Amino acid sequence: MTPGYADLILSALRRRPERTAFRFTGDDGTKHTWTYGETAERIERTAAAFGRLGLMPGNGLALLCGPNPQAFTVMAAACLAGLRYTALHPLATADTDRTVLRDSVSDCLVVDDTRFAARARPDGTKAISLAELDRLAADTPPGPNDPRGPALYLFYTGGTTGEPKGVMLHDRSLLANAWACSTWAWPPDTHFLITTPMSHAAGLLVAPGLLHGAGFELHPSFDPDHVIDAIERDGVSATFVVPTMLYALLDNPRLLAADMSGLNWVLYGAAPADPARLAQAHRLLGPVLSQHYGQAEAPNALTVLDPAQHRDDPHVLGSCGRPMPGVEIALLDLHGRHVPAGEPGELCVRGPLVMDGYWNKPEQTAIALDGGWLHTGDVARQDDTGLITIIDRIKDTIITGGFNVYPREVEDALATHPAVAASAVYGTPDPHWGEAVTATVVLRPGQQATPADLTDHVRARKGALWAPKMLHLADSLPLTALGKIDKKKLRNQP
Structure with a gap:
């Protein structure tokens, strides 16, 4: 079988077995360190444990886990075992969990129920706790009959425009991602801090980092x-x-x-x-x-x-x-x-x-x-x-009076005003214009500006077409679970 994403990860880990891979604080408040060698062993033992659970290549495995190294090792083990892997977002809701589990047809959910007790047993899915999986893996040495197969990572979109969709990333895409990201300007002896969920972009930074010998520090948020x-x-x-x-x-x-x-x-x-x-x-x-x-x-x-x-x-x-x-x-x-x-x-x-x-x-x-x-x-x-x-x-383009206005251009114009800390620009229904250019602006601490001041500033820099028809001042902007500005929520506000 052609080497896949998990093989790349294991190869990178085995090259530097004594190097520190992860540093993190456990639920008991103590600090832990995993070496490259220990991480490789955990991946192989976890893949073997999946076999003991009856999971074979092509079966579905989901993970609900906070910011700890197991978010990476369980993923890598699932890829090694040829499972269809899905990561549930730690900042999502139980309803979203059920939607993703149903859509992904997951046969088993691994859940860190010390953090997610309320979401630990979604209806209709066999579940095992992360602690149980760890104990099983510790008692399961790798062997020739361990499940192996091509990886399929279902990377679910955020769902801000509708029901989440499972993006199918096979070994080809995962390997291309790792090699491409490894060409970035990784400094020597990188000690990389991750504070965002490893179920999304941050998790895919680990493999290219390991190729460079990087170590990762994990924070809960x-x-x-x-x-x-x-x-x-x-x-x-x-x-x-x-x-x-x-x-x-x-x-x-x-x-x-x-x-x-x-x-x-x-x-x-x-x-x-x-x-x-x-x-x-x-x-x-x-x-x-x-x-x-x-x-x-x-x-x-x-x-x-x-x-x-x-x-x-x-x-x-x-x-x-x-x-x-x-x-x-x-x-x-x-x-x-x-x-x-x-x-x-x-x-x-x-x-x-x-x-x-x-x-x-x-x-x-x-x-x-x-x-x-x-x-x-x-x-x-x-x-x-x-x-x-x-x-x-x-989908965010504003069509006002028959002309296209791109919110990013208005936001960039607002950003040049010294009082503006952040802004979001979006379209709202308007009986005359079709859509009205609308902005919500957060001011810098200690700074002052009126909506009229900011509207005039955009008009002077860009022209009347780009000047907001409505501009609201706010203390903060709503964010999605991934830290992006939630314009859908802003549009729906009265």
């Missing part, structure tokens, strides 16, 4: 104070953040006096970032920023803007970089034709990273992969140098 502590006291040198987390770190009053000299890489992505805030981060943190762009259907590694490319230029900082090796990117119009440089088009992708389709959803698969391209749903422009700028999601 993102807290700016704890991040600063980890950098100052615990030797953390790198981390992954979504833009809202980066802004919270920049706004933390401790940052200016903190010793951040040990931080040499901040990887960010998952949502558009404000160029003005990125310039602020560059001033405060130094040349450490690295952006990646992807989506569940082609995770993490479609484009990259590495630290050497981050310049104090709004055009560059507003972009998502250039295409990664191994993917082909095209900007296409509604008829599937390539658009000229500088013109907006849907960002479409093909290559080994791209999903095989949506689990049990042939019609949606056909639409997403029409013409042999993955249609990302993102509107973008590409300049003559190859820089790609995501303008917005197609």
Whole structure:
């Protein structure tokens, strides 16, 4: 059988058996360390334990787990055993769990019931606790009859636009992701802090990190104070953040006096970032920023803007970089034709990273992969140098008075006002315009600006078409479980 994703992980772990793979705090408050060698052994024993549970290649396994290394080792073991693997999001609800378990046809759920007691036994699914699985694995040495097969990772989308869809990532896509992410600017001796759920983008950063000999520090959640502590006291040198987390770190009053000299890489992505805030981060943190762009259907590694490319230029900082090796990117119009440089088009992708389709959803698969391209749903422009700028999601485009307004462009204009900390722009129904450009804005602490001030600021920078018809001031913006601004919730607010 051709070596797969789990074989790549095991190979990376066996190269450096004494190196630290994970550091984390257990439920009892004690700190734990796993070496590369221990992690490899846990993966192989867990795969063998799946056989003792009667799970064979092609069966479905789901995991509900908090931020600990087992979120990685159970996944790797499931891939090694050829199981159909699904990670439930730790910040989701029991109703969402049931929806995903039903859709994925999972035969068994592994659940950390010390953290998720209320969600530990969803209806109709056989369940085993993570502690029980650990005990079984400890008593199950690997053997020649252990289950083995090709991996299938069902990576469920967030479901903010409807019922979650299971993105099918086979070994081909998982391997392409690992190798592509390994080409990023990983610093030597990286000690990488993970504060986001490993069921999503952060979990796919571990394999490429292991290829570079990285170690991973796991926190139960993102807290700016704890991040600063980890950098100052615990030797953390790198981390992954979504833009809202980066802004919270920049706004933390401790940052200016903190010793951040040990931080040499901040990887960010998952949502558009404000160029003005990125310039602020560059001033405060130094040349450490690295952006990646992807989506569940082609995770993490479609484009990259590495630290050497981050310049104090709004055009560059507003972009998502250039295409990664191994993917082909095209900007296409509604008829599937390539658009000229500088013109907006849907960002479409093909290559080994791209999903095989949506689990049990042939019609949606056909639409997403029409013409042999993955249609990302993102509107973008590409300049003559190859820089790609995501303008917005197609579904978020505001059609007002017959003209298209991309919310990202309005948000970038608002961000240049000195009083603005964050903003979200979206369309709301309007009897005259069809849709009205609407904004919700959070001001910086101690700053003042009226809605009229901010509307005039956008009008002066962009023109009347882009000026919000309605602008609300708020203390904060609602976020999804992945830390993205929840525009659906904002649209539905009275």
